[in-house]
Amino acid sequence: MGFKFWWVKWTVWEFYPIWLANIPVFGIFVWFALRARNLLFFTNVNPAIPLSGALGESKSAILDLIPKSLLPNTLVVEPGITAAALAQQLEQQGLHFPIVAKPDIGERGFLVQKTMHFDALLQHLQRFPVRFILQEMLQEPIELAVLFHRFPAIAHEKPRFDITSVCIKSFLSVTGDGVQTVRSLMEMDARSAFQILRFEKEHPALLQQVPEKGAVLLLEPIGNHVLGTRFINGNHLIDGALIRAFEPVCNQIPGVLYGRFDLKCASYEALKRGEFKVMELNGVFGEPAHVYDPNFGMLRAYRDFYRHWLILFQLHRAQLRLGVRPTGFWNSLRLFRAYFRYKEMVKGYKTA
DSSP: OOHHHHHHHHHSGGGSOHHHHTHHHHHHHHHHHHHHTOTTGGGGSOTTSGGGGSSSOOHHHHHTTSOGGGSOSEEEEOTTOOHHHHHHHHHHHTOOSSEEEEESSOOTTTTOEEESSHHHHHHHHHHSOSOEEEEEOOOOSEEEEEEEEEEOOBTTBOOEEEEEEEEEEEOOEEEOOSSSOHHHHHTTSHHHHTTHHHHHHHOHHHHTOOOOTTOEEEOOOSOOGGGTOEEEEOGGGOSHHHHHHHHHHHHTSTTOSEEEEEEEESOHHHHHTTOOEEEEEEOTTOOOGGGGOTTTOHHHHHHHHHHHHHHHHHHHHHHHHTTOOOOOHHHHHHHHHHHHHHHHHHHHHHHO
């Protein structure tokens, strides 16, 4: 990839390896864990989700908590499904291609794939025989991540609701010049250049295409940062109308006080009217994704990480006042072990 992009990877905060970027965040977490005198203090924030959504949670179980009117057409399929059974279930559900397949347990774009026809979907499900969620590919043009929290009513204190992060997602794409291949166009920018190795494995033919001059070619329809999506700070959208659109929705989700919606909408006006579709709801480890805006800056990002961990700490204390305690150590250990066994199992499928 060359020295230029190596330098970008290790000097631009947005592209830091996860372990490096999260060192200060880990320090923030430890500070609040010491104040709470419990490493698992955050696990009582969302009692409806195992470990409050830290890891290993079932996405389909969380979707079941959300009003059905806000969900895309969705089907959950079990591992080892046959071609005949898959075809029957797709027909019964009225689910048509293109379809997004995502594992019921996963994060950061793990095994998420857009499939255009039945054979490709079946091949993906057979290669990774785990529980999958199949969703219609929503056509709304705007994808956002919206982070909310709500404080329960305690004694004489009124319930409080707020939205603290809105992230606008700009999908990975290139603009053709009628001469250069997709690979050459991708090599011109660090964000897309970092994805070339993945495209060599998954879409080798695409790299050889020569887009027409001025044509914008969408390379990745999945809005995940690790897949090349650019995250843009959308906090200017937070106002009274947005809060009024989301508060009644979030109040209908029992046992979830902190979460981040991944959603699509037709326009920002429609969003503020409550007209949107929710693809996922992440729990306590749903980050304030706006901080990954290239123009936001590292220091401001860690400031906002601190503020969000402070909110989690305050929600933890509010839950304690209501008698809701964090998940016990041994139960948490069991859940962590089950998750890492699952990851090792899927890793074996990927290398097979």
